Amino acid sequence: MQSTLKPETIKQVAELIANREDDAIVAILSDFHFADIAEMLDELDIEESTYILKLLDSEVTSEVFIEIDDELRKKILKNFSPSEIAEELEEMDTDDATDIITELDDDIQQDVIRHIEDIEHAEDILELMGYGEDTAGGLMAKELVKVKETWTVARCVREMRRQAEDVTRVHSIYVTDDAGVLKGRLSLKDLLTASARTHISEVYIPKVDYVSVHAEAEEVARIMRKYDLEAIPVVDGNHVLVGRITIDDIIDFLEEEAEKDYQLAAGITEDVEADDGLFKQTRARLPWLLIGMLGGLGAATIISGFEVIMTQYPKLLIFVPLIQATAGNVGVQSSAIIVQGLANSSLKGHLMARIIRETAVALVNGISLALIVLIVSHFIFFTSYLESLSIGIALVAVIILAAIVGNLIPFFLDSRGIDPAVATGPFITTSNDVLGIFTYFLIAKTILGF
Amino acid sequence: MQSTLKPETIKQVAELIANREDDAIVAILSDFHFADIAEMLDELDIEESTYILKLLDSEVTSEVFIEIDDELRKKILKNFSPSEIAEELEEMDTDDATDIITELDDDIQQDVIRHIEDIEHAEDILELMGYGEDTAGGLMAKELVKVKETWTVARCVREMRRQAEDVTRVHSIYVTDDAGVLKGRLSLKDLLTASARTHISEVYIPKVDYVSVHAEAEEVARIMRKYDLEAIPVVDGNHVLVGRITIDDIIDFLEEEAEKDYQLAAGITEDVEADDGLFKQTRARLPWLLIGMLGGLGAATIISGFEVIMTQYPKLLIFVPLIQATAGNVGVQSSAIIVQGLANSSLKGHLMARIIRETAVALVNGISLALIVLIVSHFIFFTSYLESLSIGIALVAVIILAAIVGNLIPFFLDSRGIDPAVATGPFITTSNDVLGIFTYFLIAKTILGF
Numbered sequence: 001m002q003s004t005l006k007p008e009t010i011k012q013v014a015e016l017i018a019n020r021e022d023d024a025i026v027a028i029l030s031d032f033h034f035a036d037i038a039e040m041l042d043e044l045d046i047e048e049s050t051y052i053l054k055l056l057d058s059e060v061t062s063e064v065f066i067e068i069d070d071e072l073r074k075k076i077l078k079n080f081s082p083s084e085i086a087e088e089l090e091e092m093d094t095d096d097a098t099d100i101i102t103e104l105d106d107d108i109q110q111d112v113i114r115h116i117e118d119i120e121h122a123e124d125i126l127e128l129m130g131y132g133e134d135t136a137g138g139l140m141a142k143e144l145v146k147v148k149e150t151w152t153v154a155r156c157v158r159e160m161r162r163q164a165e166d167v168t169r170v171h172s173i174y175v176t177d178d179a180g181v182l183k184g185r186l187s188l189k190d191l192l193t194a195s196a197r198t199h200i201s202e203v204y205i206p207k208v209d210y211v212s213v214h215a216e217a218e219e220v221a222r223i224m225r226k227y228d229l230e231a232i233p234v235v236d237g238n239h240v241l242v243g244r245i246t247i248d249d250i251i252d253f254l255e256e257e258a259e260k261d262y263q264l265a266a267g268i269t270e271d272v273e274a275d276d277g278l279f280k281q282t283r284a285r286l287p288w289l290l291i292g293m294l295g296g297l298g299a300a301t302i303i304s305g306f307e308v309i310m311t312q313y314p315k316l317l318i319f320v321p322l323i324q325a326t327a328g329n330v331g332v333q334s335s336a337i338i339v340q341g342l343a344n345s346s347l348k349g350h351l352m353a354r355i356i357r358e359t360a361v362a363l364v365n366g367i368s369l370a371l372i373v374l375i376v377s378h379f380i381f382f383t384s385y386l387e388s389l390s391i392g393i394a395l396v397a398v399i400i401l402a403a404i405v406g407n408l409i410p411f412f413l414d415s416r417g418i419d420p421a422v423a424t425g426p427f428i429t430t431s432n433d434v435l436g437i438f439t440y441f442l443i444a445k446t447i448l449g450f
Numbered sequence: 451m452q453s454t455l456k457p458e459t460i461k462q463v464a465e466l467i468a469n470r471e472d473d474a475i476v477a478i479l480s481d482f483h484f485a486d487i488a489e490m491l492d493e494l495d496i497e498e499s500t501y502i503l504k505l506l507d508s509e510v511t512s513e514v515f516i517e518i519d520d521e522l523r524k525k526i527l528k529n530f531s532p533s534e535i536a537e538e539l540e541e542m543d544t545d546d547a548t549d550i551i552t553e554l555d556d557d558i559q560q561d562v563i564r565h566i567e568d569i570e571h572a573e574d575i576l577e578l579m580g581y582g583e584d585t586a587g588g589l590m591a592k593e594l595v596k597v598k599e600t601w602t603v604a605r606c607v608r609e610m611r612r613q614a615e616d617v618t619r620v621h622s623i624y625v626t627d628d629a630g631v632l633k634g635r636l637s638l639k640d641l642l643t644a645s646a647r648t649h650i651s652e653v654y655i656p657k658v659d660y661v662s663v664h665a666e667a668e669e670v671a672r673i674m675r676k677y678d679l680e681a682i683p684v685v686d687g688n689h690v691l692v693g694r695i696t697i698d699d700i701i702d703f704l705e706e707e708a709e710k711d712y713q714l715a716a717g718i719t720e721d722v723e724a725d726d727g728l729f730k731q732t733r734a735r736l737p738w739l740l741i742g743m744l745g746g747l748g749a750a751t752i753i754s755g756f757e758v759i760m761t762q763y764p765k766l767l768i769f770v771p772l773i774q775a776t777a778g779n780v781g782v783q784s785s786a787i788i789v790q791g792l793a794n795s796s797l798k799g800h801l802m803a804r805i806i807r808e809t810a811v812a813l814v815n816g817i818s819l820a821l822i823v824l825i826v827s828h829f830i831f832f833t834s835y836l837e838s839l840s841i842g843i844a845l846v847a848v849i850i851l852a853a854i855v856g857n858l859i860p861f862f863l864d865s866r867g868i869d870p871a872v873a874t875g876p877f878i879t880t881s882n883d884v885l886g887i888f889t890y891f892l893i894a895k896t897i898l899g900f
Contacts, residue, residue, distance in 0.1 A: 433775055
């Protein structure tokens with residue numbers, strides 16, 4: 001397999017669509033994996049994509065629909081009737097079907113569900129639509145292989161044959177009592193090695209990890225990662241097995257979280273991509289620039305407040321960018337380490353011990369930089385001894401201060417329920433900029449005695 | 451299950467260790483998942499951890515060893531003899547065993563391998579040790595369920611019973627010919643539904659994704675995510691099946707990559723944690739601060755180069771922090787979007803189109819900010835009309851420039867084989883700072899005509 005998509009192929013498919021050569025299109029696409037077809041649709045226009053998706057069998061296209069970008073999917077689905085959409089959903093696992101149906105406009109949703117022929121499937125989707133997006137219920141699928149503890153191995157295999165039809169991949173075989181309460185799981189190994197007349201109650205493993213249907217997605221991800229699970233059963237308040245979450249959904253969730261953290265650190269508030277429109281890009285980026293601007297105006301106020309410096313020691317002003325850049329960089333470094341520590345709960349020891357260590361690191365970094373700046377400022381920029389000393393001492397002080405602030409802010413945000421990743425964004429750079437410049441001038445004022 | 455670790459439990463275990471109450475320790479720990487025991491060791495000291503790991507059965511401790519942090523593992527293993535280490539490795543899958551053995555000192559490695567009793571297991575580990583860490587060979591395990599196309603379903607089930615003993619989780623059943631060449635896979639569904647006398651060659655699925663043993667880890671992750679695979683077979687140059695990679699290893703790999711990107715964006719060069727020592731922290735952080743310092747000195751040179759400004763228009767200097775902060779923020783935003791686009795290959799369209807869109811966004815953001823700054827500078831900081839105009843126009847120019855630079859640098863780095871995530875770090879902030887200040891003064895010089 002593993003065909004890589006060539007630009008020629010896309011061009012060829014586009015031509016075949018223009019000429020309505022259906023058989024040839026089907027023949028070409030049958031060689032491709034559904035993820036590759038999804039990638040191809042990304043390069044074609046909406047009409048061409050619609051044409052392909054209506055032409056191919058819904059067994060294939062349902063998989064393609066799951067893979068394509070949600071913005072593109074929305075546009076394409078506008079060309080599909082409720083019954084056509086229902087036909088696609090019919091082929092999907094309930095979790096994927098639910099994700100797609102909730103993207104549709106409210107008035108179409110009910111119409112689509114009415115057109116789903118498999119009543120049980122429709123009911124399952126309706127149930128899943130009731131859960132919050134970022135909860136276990138919102139992530140789970142209803143498809144699973146479930147056997148009763150009272151069955152024999154032979155009956156179990158018979159029932160599994162039937163159930164396996166609906167389940168794409170068998171991760172685990174779950175064991176319940178007659179009321180559906182989760183009792184444990186059955187390993188494939190045990191099923192293969194036990195004799196046909198053995199009862200399931202004799203061979204199943206009663207230790208099984210599970211999550212509540214209301215658990216937060218983050219908690220589910222933490223548990224599945226910690227215990228290296230590839231699927232986890234979901235139970236309701238009565239401990240009845242209601243669904244299962246597979247690791248691929250968790251991977252997507254983790255990836256989204258990582259992207260969000262990275263974007264917050266870069267000062268972007270919502271998920272934007274390079275080809276998003278002007279309005280969306282501006283909305284995501286302008287707020288952070290405004291924060292930076294406010295900081296800049298704050299710095300301007302501070303500088304003009306120290307009038308003596310502007311008139312008597314103008315040379316100190318040329319080092320403002322140095323102080324500012326260093327304060328910002330140190331602050332971001334410190335908070336990034338804490339944000340990651342909070343994220344993978346690897347922070348140990350006491351706050352005070354950490355602050356002392358952070359201060360020690362800052363002192364070493366600060367003195368190293370200050371020595372260089374001391375020499376460069378005096379011999380290249382001809383500042384006086386006292387001026388150079390002010391710059392050097394200020395640099396050390398600013399670095400220590402920025403490190404401590406950078407260390408504390410993520411905790412503060414975390415305790416207020418705000419994503420601490422915000423701290424590594426323009427927010428902390430800006431406050432450290434302003435604080436740094438103020439410290440710089442204060443120290444200069446003290447040393448130069450004005 | 452899902453017991454959460456209470457501080458009291460840890461204290462209790464520590465006391466039991468002090469009193470050498472082995473039976474009580476074993477009784478308490480038997481209730482815990484191995485990942486929880488690993489977490490507990492994190493809180494105990496090395497001697498206590500060693501005591502527990504030597505006390506418990508290697509069936510449990512081998513799992514614990516896999517879970518604990520590698521720094522801690524190294525320290526604990528110093529208290530283990532080669533034959534004790536071999537006993538632990540004996541219980542592990544070959545990929546985990548290989549990871550742990552390569553962490554040991556070179557001279558102990560051979561000694562440990564000699565003590566592994568299962569010769570086949572030892573040979574498998576030796577083979578895996580030969581592959582590069584970040585290749586498919588370095589990620590794969592030798593444990594897999596493999597059947598021959600010439601077998602009947604009955605023989606297949608019999609052989610699987612035997613093989614399943616060694617394989618923790620059966621992801622897929624791979625089908626090979628007599629020479630071991632990968633031919634396809636067998637679904638559990640087909641195995642359950644086919645009659646006992648059917649030949650595997652009649653029921654197996656010939657379409658199977660695979661990777662070469664020399665494929666890069668990043669490529670493996672891309673394929674497994676794209677095609678939603680939970681395991682992928684690995685083949686050598688002759689297409690012979692040599693191992694399989696499971697999704698949990700890929701999750702760890704992706705998480706590490708995301709952390710690395712985030713750290714690069716924050717200006718940290720190696721994987722540091724909040725409780726790492728002074729030397730490691732300084733080594734990871736000082737280089738980036740030096741870059742920032744060089745930028746600061748560059749800015750100082752530029753400012754002192756425009757001497758007229760310092761003497762005649764000192765008010766322009768108070769807006770340097772504003773210009774600098776904005777240039778840095780815009781640059782980081784632009785490059786972060788490109789870095790993410792490169793990472794998930796979602797960048798489409800032509801370079802020129804993207805630059806034009808980016809310029810348009812910059813223009814809107816720039817004009818919005820400039821209008822505010824224009825008014826504030828004139829009415830609050832009492833700059834002249836021409837001075838305010840210089841600041842406003844410079845702000846727009848700086849934002850556009852920073853956006854374009856931020857957009858291009860990731861591509862440049864990527865084409866040179868450097869991780870583009872470096873771009874969102876202090877590197878781009880610094881160059882944009884300097885460029886921004888220069889542009890600011892150049893525009894002021896032109897408008898004010900000195």
